[in-house]
Each structure stands twice: as C-alpha cells, then as structure tokens.
Amino acid sequence: MRTAGRDVVVVAASAGGVEPLRILLSDLPADLPAALLVVLHVPPQGSSVLASILDRAGPLRAAPAEDKETVRPGRVYVARPDFHLLMSEGKIRLSRGPQHNGHRPAADPLFMSAALDAGPHTTAVVLSGTLDDGAKGCEAIDRLGGAVAIQDLAECAFPGMPGAAMAAVPTARALPVREIGGWILEQCRTPVNMEGQVYDDELQREIEQFLHEAPALGEPEGELIAFSCPECNGPIYEQKSTTTQRYICRVGHAWSRDSMINAQSDSVERALWVAIQRLEERLRVLDRMRQAAEGRGQNLSMRYFQEEEERTAEALNTIRMLQSRIGRTGDAQTRG
Secondary structure, three states, X not given: OOOOOOOEEEEEEOOOOHHHHHHHHHOOOOOOOXXXXXXXXXXXXXXXXXXXXXXXXXXXXXXXXXXXXXXXOOEEEEOOOOOEEEEEOOEEXXXXXXXXXXXXXXXXXXXXXXXXXXXXXXXXXXXOOOOOOOHHHHHHHHHOOOEEEEEOHHHOOOOHHXXXXXXXXXXXXXXXXXXXXXXXXXXXXXXXXXXXXXXXXXXXXXHHHHHOOOOOOOOOOOEEEEEEOOOOOOEEEEEEOOOOEEEEEOOOOEEEHHHHHHHHHHHHHHHHHHHHHHHHHHHHHXXXXXXXXXXXXOHHHHHHHHHHHHHHHHHHHHHHHHXXXXXXXXXXXXXX
C-alpha cells in the first residue's frame, strides 16, 4: 500500500560515484519506508559488483534488479549492465531499449519512468558523474511533483551530472553526501497530494519504447534538424524546454546537449584515426615504390613517388594535430 510520503527514490551516478553511493546507503535505516532504484554507468560487457558493494554498505538489502519484480520499501534495486532499469505499474522493468546519452543503463529512462509511475511520490538524487545524463529525468520528476537533490558540487570528483541536474531544476537541493540520507528521510515523511497530478503524453510514448520488445519507429516530437544520430546515423529531432535541449532519433537513441557533443567528438576522433592509419599505410606503399623505382634507375617515377610521400606526410601531420586537439577537447568535456 502506498505511503503518504515520497516512497520511491531514484539515484544516478557515474565516474567517482561508487563511494558516494556507499556512503549514502550507510546512512539509511533498515526500516526505510521507500525503495531505492540505482543506476551507475557501467560497460555493457562488464559484470557489475555494485550490488554486493551496496549490500555491504548498510542495513538495506541491495541486489541486481529482476524484471517484473514488485518494488518494495526497504530494498535497493541496482541496474544490471547493458539493461535500462525502469519502473512501471509499481514493478521493476529491465529493457535493452536504445541507449540514452550513450549509456545503457542510463539515468534519464529510470528517472522519467519513475516520474510517470509514482509522480509526486518520487525523489531523485544525482551523485558524481560526467556530462549530463539525468538532467532531463530530473526535470520530469520536478514537473510531475517530485523532489530533486544533488551531491554538493564542491565535493564531487566529477561535477558534470549533478551540475546539469541543478541547471535543469534550479530548486534542487545541493547537499554533502552525508546529509542526503537525512534529506531522503524527510521526503519519506513529507505528505504529497496526488490531486491535480500532471500527466505527460509525450513522456509516456517515450517510455513505452523501452517497455515493448520491438517498438515501432515513429516521428519523435520536436524539430527535424540537419544532424545525424552518433549511434545509428539516423535523422535527429531537437526537443527544447526552458532549461534543457535534447536530441532524439527515430530509433529512440536520445542525447542531451553535452552527451551529443561528446558523442560527435568520439565519432570524429574515430574517423581521424582511420584516416591516420590509411595515410600511414599510403606512406609505406609510396616508400616501397620509390625505392623500387630508384633501384631500376627510373628517376622520373622516383621523383613522383617522393613528391607524393611529401604531400602525404604533410596531410598526415595535419590530421594528427587535429586528432590531438579533438582528444584534448574530449578530455576537458569528460572532466566537466
């Protein structure tokens, strides 16, 4: 039976987020009248040990989430690698749906699904992490009556995610991680009013993409723009709100502003590395041809191959400088 307070807590973290998660769990009591659903960005091929780390952190039982299990208070449900973690009709749902912000699991699908399912009963917490996954979900939770808190940026190893959440929800509470557990308990005791609850058809359509095994392709909401999806190269639609920009393709891959920039940088860097490999290969071929022409006394051919080597080496150096600059930009974006 649903409590009067906020009894669904969704938590997101990325780089530098494991220790804050452990501290947060250590500060929560065994009789917490709320369920925690946790997403940490992990590689799809990895075997996450996060659930066992969190299970040892405090009195709450933490375990990898199971599809269609009922969400119960006093439990911690941890996203599995390569599966989105969602909430629907009071149950856990696992989905291999399209990546969001370059991740699966990602924070935004969890936060948006919880906002739809629990409305003002939802509490969101964003801990240390890079880029801005979770900002769109925090905006949805706030709009549908929930509460949002972030880890104090000054103590974050990587302040990108909590900073983006604060920009999306300026009223979010910024707290040291040692104070977030107490804030969650306050939210559990805060009565919420379900009357006049806002319903979001667009959000519902987006979450349904994850809940169906083979969702039909459709035209996303927003304006078709001259970008392509970094994941599938499909057309991209731009969605704007007062605080966020978002990009989504027909398949369902979705990107925030910062994650789109980062993904495009990755695509460009991969293309530059391919170009570097091809030019280095061309230099080796031209060198062999020049030496062969020189051995046969074919001076005209030798000069031609030598000139081509010089032009190719110049192009190679230019692309190497571009690759270096792109790499430094990506490093700075990741630190943010």
